[in-house]
Amino acid sequence: MYRQVVHDADDSLRLRIFFRFNENEPIAVFELLTLTYGLKPASYLATRALQQLAVDESLGNSPATAALKKDFYVDDYIGGAANVEGAIVLREDLTSLMAKGGFPIRKWCSNYSEVLAGIPKDQLGTHLTITFDLSPDEKVKILGITWEPKADQLRFLFNVHYNWLKAPPNTWKTFIANRVSTTTYGNPWKHVVGKENPADLVSRGVQVDDFLQSKLWKNGPSWLKESPSKWMTESSETTPTEVDLEPRLTTQANITSTKSNSIFSVRSTLLPLVRIVAWCFRFSSNCRKADQRETSAFLTVWEINKAKLALVRLVQEETFPEDIKSLKKTYQVSSKSFLKLLGPFVDKEVIRVGGRLRHSLEDYSVRHPAVLPQSHVFTHMLINFYHQKIHHGGHQATLAVMRQEFWPIHGKRAVTSTLRKCQRCFRFNPKPTQQPMGQLPSARVRPARPFLKTGIDYCGPFYLKPYHRRAAPPKTYIAVFVCFTTKAIHLELVMDLSTAGFISALRRFIGHHGRPHEIHSDNATNFQGAKNELHELYENLNSKQGQTTGSLEPNSHRRESRGTLSTQLTHENFCTLLVQIAAALNSRPLSPLSDDPTDINALTPAHFLIGTSMNAVPDTDLTAIPSNRLIHYQQRQQMFQWYWKRWSQEYLTGLQQVSKYLRPSPIRVGTLVVLREDNMPPLQWPLARITEIHPGDDGVVRVVTVRTAKGTYRRAVNRICPLPDDTVDTNEDC
Numbered sequence: 145m146y147r148q149v150v151h152d153a154d155d156s157l158r159l160r161i162f163f164r165f166n167e168n169e170p171i172a173v174f175e176l177l178t179l180t181y182g183l184k185p186a187s188y189l190a191t192r193a194l195q196q197l198a199v200d201e202s203l204g205n206s207p208a209t210a211a212l213k214k215d216f217y218v219d220d221y222i223g224g225a226a227n228v229e230g231a232i233v234l235r236e237d238l239t240s241l242m243a244k245g246g247f248p249i250r251k252w253c254s255n256y257s258e259v260l261a262g263i264p265k266d267q268l269g270t271h272l273t274i275t276f277d278l279s280p281d282e283k284v285k286i287l288g289i290t291w292e293p294k295a296d297q298l299r300f301l302f303n304v305h306y307n308w309l310k311a312p313p314n315t316w317k318t319f320i321a322n323r324v325s326t327t328t329y330g331n332p333w334k335h336v337v338g339k340e341n342p343a344d345l346v347s348r349g350v351q352v353d354d355f356l357q358s359k360l361w362k363n364g365p366s367w368l369k370e371s372p373s374k375w376m377t378e379s380s381e382t383t384p385t386e387v388d389l390e391p392r393l394t395t396q397a398n399i400t401s402t403k404s405n406s407i408f409s410v411r412s413t414l415l416p417l418v419r420i421v422a423w424c425f426r427f428s429s430n431c432r433k434a435d436q437r438e439t440s441a442f443l444t445v446w447e448i449n450k451a452k453l454a455l456v457r458l459v460q461e462e463t464f465p466e467d468i469k470s471l472k473k474t475y476q477v478s479s480k481s482f483l484k485l486l487g488p489f490v491d492k493e494v495i496r497v498g499g500r501l502r503h504s505l506e507d508y509s510v511r512h513p514a515v516l517p518q519s520h521v522f523t524h525m526l527i528n529f530y531h532q533k534i535h536h537g538g539h540q541a542t543l544a545v546m547r548q549e550f551w552p553i554h555g556k557r558a559v560t561s562t563l564r565k566c567q568r569c570f571r572f573n574p575k576p577t578q579q580p581m582g583q584l585p586s587a588r589v590r591p592a593r594p595f596l597k598t599g600i601d602y603c604g605p606f607y608l609k610p611y612h613r614r615a616a617p618p619k620t621y622i623a624v625f626v627c628f629t630t631k632a633i634h635l636e637l638v639m640d641l642s643t644a645g646f647i648s649a650l651r652r653f654i655g656h657h658g659r660p661h662e663i664h665s666d667n668a669t670n671f672q673g674a675k676n677e678l679h680e681l682y683e684n685l686n687s688k689q690g691q692t693t694g695s696l697e698p699n700s701h702r703r704e705s706r707g708t709l710s711t712q713l714t715h716e717n718f719c720t721l722l723v724q725i726a727a728a729l730n731s732r733p734l735s736p737l738s739d740d741p742t743d744i745n746a747l748t749p750a751h752f753l754i755g756t757s758m759n760a761v762p763d764t765d766l767t768a769i770p771s772n773r774l775i776h777y778q779q780r781q782q783m784f785q786w787y788w789k790r791w792s793q794e795y796l797t798g799l800q801q802v803s804k805y806l807r808p809s810p811i812r813v814g815t816l817v818v819l820r821e822d823n824m825p826p827l828q829w830p831l832a833r834i835t836e837i838h839p840g841d842d843g844v845v846r847v848v849t850v851r852t853a854k855g856t857y858r859r860a861v862n863r864i865c866p867l868p869d870d871t872v873d874t875n876e877d878c
Contacts, residue, residue, distance in 0.1 A: 145219035146186060148246045149179040149193045159183075170835045170851065171814065187218050197245040208237035221249070231259045253284045255293040314406060321406070322424065334375060340365040405458050408521050414529040419443060422451035453494055455522060456514050456550075460495050463517040468495065482553050488515060497551045513551040518558045526550055527562040536569050565868045574818045574826055574865030577809050582840050587628040587662065594752045595657040597628040599664045600671070602641065609712040617712060622722065623649045625657075628664075632749035633729040635722040637715070643673030650674065713783075717776060721783060809861075811837050811845040817864040819850065830854075832864070 151159060159176040179186055198212040207225070211234065215223040221238070225231040231254065242249050253269035254260050260268060269284055284291045290299040313321040338344045342361050355361065367375055411417040422443045430437040460468065467477045471490045477483050487498025489512075496512040504511050516523045530546045531537065537545075543552075543559045552558045563569060587597040604621035611618075621641060625634040634657060636649040654660075665671040713721065730749040750756065766774065766782040774782060815834045818826075835856065836849035849858050 145190055145247060146179040146181055149190055151177055151179065167813070171833060190218055191216070193245070194247075197241070197247075201241055201244045203237055203241055206237045206241075207234050208241050211238055212241060228256050228258050231256070232261075235259060253291075253293060255296045318406065318410070336365065340367075405462065407455070407458065408525075412525070414525040417525065418448060418451045418455065421454060422447045425451060425454070453492070453514070456516070457493050459516060459520050459522045460514075463520060464495060464515070471495065483515060486515065486551070507548075509549045510547075513547055513549055516550050516552045518552060518554045519561075523552050523558055524562050527552070527559055528566075531559075531563060531566065536566065539563060567867055570865075570868050571818065571827055571829075574820070574829065576820060576863070576865050577811065577861040579808055579844055579846050579861050582842065582844065582846055585628075587664075590629070592629045592661075593658070594630050594632050594749070595625065595627045595634070595653075595660055597662045597664075598660045599626045599628060600624070601666065602638070602668070606718070607712055608718060609714045618715075620718070623653075625653050627749070627752075630749045630752040631734065632753055633726050635726045637719055637722060641668075641670050643670045643677060646670045646674050647677065713779075714776070808844045811848060811861060811866075813837060816867045817850065818867065819852065819859065820863045820865060829865075831867075832857075834864075 156175045156177055159180070161174050161176065162171045163174055164171045179189055194212055194216055198209050202209050207230075211221070211223050215221055223234070225234050235252070239249055250267045251269040252260055252263055252267060282293050284293065291297070292299065308316060308320055315321075340360070342358075342364055345355060345358060345361055350358070407421070408417070410420060426438055426443070426447060464483070467481050467483055467488070468490065470477050470481075471488060475489070477488060483495070487500075488495050489498050490496075491512070495515045497515060499512065501511040516526070526546060527542060531542045534541055534545055539556065539559050542563065543555050546552070546559075547555070601624050602621045603624060605619045606622065607617035608620055610616060618639070621638045623636040623638050623646065625636070626632070634653055636652055638645045638649045650663075727750075730753060732748060734747045734749065765785065766778055767785050769778075769782070771779050771782060811834065813834055813836065817832050817834060818829045819832050821829050830852050832850035832852040834848050835851045837845045838847040838849070838858075839845050846861050847858060848861060848864065849856060850864065
C-alpha cells in the first residue's frame with residue numbers, strides 16, 4: 145500500500161538515500177518518490193491518503209464510503225453487512241472506490257462463500273477459502289486477533305501472555321521484555337484453564353439460561369476457597385510454540401569481555417536512555433501504588449537521578465561483581481583490584497570513591513563520585529554528554545566536569561578514546577593521511593645534464609621600488625626553476641602571471657642552461673597557456689629536435705608568499721640579489737665529496753653547473769648595521785647576508801633530523817574524507833568520498849580519486865583527512 149502513495153515533489157528533496165548495487169560501483173544518490181516503510185509518518189500518511197480518497201471519490205450514501213473512513217487500520221479492512229446481498233454490494237463498491245486511488249484490494253475473506261463468488265483466486269485470503277469449503281479449522285489472523293469464519297468467532301491468545309510472565313524479561317524481544325520487567329516479573333502468577341475460568345463464559349459464548357444459573361460465574365472456581373498450596377497446578381497443554389512466544393534471538397561468541405545489558409543498546413545517547421528508564425520506573429510505581437499515581441507529563445529531577453543511578457548499578461554489577469561482594473563483606477577490595485587506590489565504599493548499592501575530600505564543602509557527588517569502568521558503552525555515553533555540555537571542550541575540560549559526578553577508571557584514556565571519534569572536533573583539527581615515501585621518479589635518479597628535466601613554480605608577489613614617488617610599487621614574481629637530477633636552482637624575475645611573461649622567463653632560462661627535455665609544473669593557467677603555445681609552435685615548425693612537455697598535476701595549489709623585504713629594491717638590484725641567492729643555493733652541500741675527514745669540500749649543485757663551487761666576491765659583514773645607514777648596494781648585500789645566515793641556522797641544522805618510519809595507512813574506497821585547502825579555514829574544507837584508489841609499485845596508496853558536490857578529482861593522500869570511524873554514535877550533531 146505504501147508504494148501507492150506518492151510524495152509531494154518538495155518532500156522528495158528531503159528524502160534522499162545513498163545506495164549502490166555492489167561495492168565496485170560508486171555510491172549514487174536516490175530520491176524516495178513514494179511512501180517508504182520505516183519512516184515515522186508512514187502509517188499516518190497512508191491512513192490520511194485513504195481518508196482523502198473517501199472525500200474526493202465519495203460514492204454518496206454507499207456504505208463503502210463510510211467503511212473507508214472508519215473500518216480501515218492502515219491497509220487492513222475489517223467490516224461486514226447485515227446479509228449476504230449487502231456484503232456483496234459493499235465488497236463491489238469498496239473495490240471500485242479503492243481502485244480510483246490506485247489501491248487494489250486482495251486477501252478477501254468471509255464467513256459466507258457466496259460473498260467471495262467471482263473473485264480471482266489470487267485475491268482470496270487463504271487456501272481453504274479458495275475451495276469455498278469453510279472448514280472449522282479455517283483461521284484468519286489480522287491485527288493480533290484470530291478469526292474463525294466457520295463459527296464467526298474471534299480468539300485472543302491469553303496463554304502466550306502467561307508464559308511471558310513466567311520467564312525472565314531478557315528471554316523475550318525488547319517490546320515484550322520492557323513490559324514484563326516493569327510490571328509483573330517476580331509476582332506469583334498462576335494459570336487458570338478454560339473450563340475453570342469465569343471469563344471464558346463471556347469470551348466463548350454460553351446460553352442465557354445457563355449463564356444465569358452458572359455457579360462458576362457467581363462464585364468462581366471451587367478451589368479458589370482453599371489454601372494456595374492446594375490450588376490447581378499448571379497444565380502442559382498451555383505451553384505455546386516458540387513462534388508465538390517471540391523469544392529473543394541470541395548468538396554465542398567466545399569473547400573475554402562481559403556482555404552489556406540489553407538496556408544499553410536501546411539508545412546510543414545518554415539523555416534518551418535515562419528518560420526511558422525513568423518512565424519505566426514511573427510506570428512500575430503507578431502499577432504498584434494505584435492510589436498514589438504520578439500523572440505529570442514531565443519527569444522530575446528526582447526521577448532522572450534515580451534512573452541514572454540505576455544504570456550505574458547495572459554497569460557496576462556487570463564489571464565489578466567481585467569488588468561489590470568484597471566491599472559488602474569486608475568493606476575493602478582485593479589488592480589486585482583496579483579500585484584499590486580509590487578507597488571505594490558502597491552507598492545505596494553504588495560503588496563510590498572514598499578519596500580524601502570527605503571534609504570538603506563540595507556536594508556529595510563531587511566528594512564521592514560513582515565509579516565507572518573505562519570501556520563500557522555507558523561510560524562513553526556519559527563522556528559524550530559532558531563533552532557536548534561544555535560545547536566540545538578538550539580532554540581535560542571534559543574529564544574535569546565529568547568527575548563532578550562520576551569517576552571513570554583510567555579517565556584520561558577513556559576520554560581520549562571517545563573524543564577521538566567526535567566528528568565535529570575532527571573538523572576543527574583534521575589529521576591528514578601520512579604514507580611512507582614512495583620510489584623516486586626516473587627523472588630524479590637517472591644521470592642527465594643539469595636542467596634537462598626541470599620543475600617550475602612561482603613565488604611572490606614582491607614589490608619593487610617605484611620609478612617615481614607618486615607611482616605605485618610594481619608587483620613582481622620569481623620563477624623558480626629546479627633541476628630534478630642535481631637540485632640546481634635558477635631564478636628569474638617575472639613582472640606578471642601571464643603566459644607571455646612565463647615564456648619570456650623560459651627563453652631567458654634556456655639561454656642560460658639550454659633547452660630542457662621535460663618541464664613539470666602545476667596546473668596554473670599561465671603554464672597551461674605556455675604548453676599550448678609551445679605545442680602549436682612545434683607543430684608549425686615540424687621540428688625533429690628536442691621538445692618541451694608539461695606534466696601537469698590535476699589540481700593547482702597556488703601558494704602565494706608575500707614579500708618580506710624591509711627595503712624596496714630597484715629592478716636592477718633585485719635581479720642582482722636573485723643571482724646571488726641562486727649562487728648560494730647552488731653552493732649548498734648535497735653530500736661529502738670524499739671520505740677523508742680532513743677534506744672540508746662538499747659536492748654541490750655548482751659542481752654540475754661549472755665544475756667547481758661558486759665562490760662569491762669577498763664582502764664585509766653588514767648584518768649588524770642599520771639599513772638606513774647603508775647605500776643601495778650595501779642594502780642589497782645586507783639582504784643577501786641575512787639570507788645566507790638563515791640558511792646556515794635553519795636549513796643546515798635541519799639536515800641532522802632523520803624522518804621517522806611511517807607504516808602504510810589503509811585507504812579504502814567509500815571512506816568519507818575532508819579535502820585540505822590551503823586558502824580556507826578547516827571548517828570550510830569540503831567533504832568528499834573516495835571512489836577509487838591508485839596503489840604504487842610497492843602497493844602503497846598515495847593517490848586517490850574523490851567525489852565532491854562539485855565534481856570528481858584526483859588527490860594525493862596527504863591532501864585528504866579521513867573522518868573518524870563513527871561506530872560509537874557520539875552525538876546527533878557530532
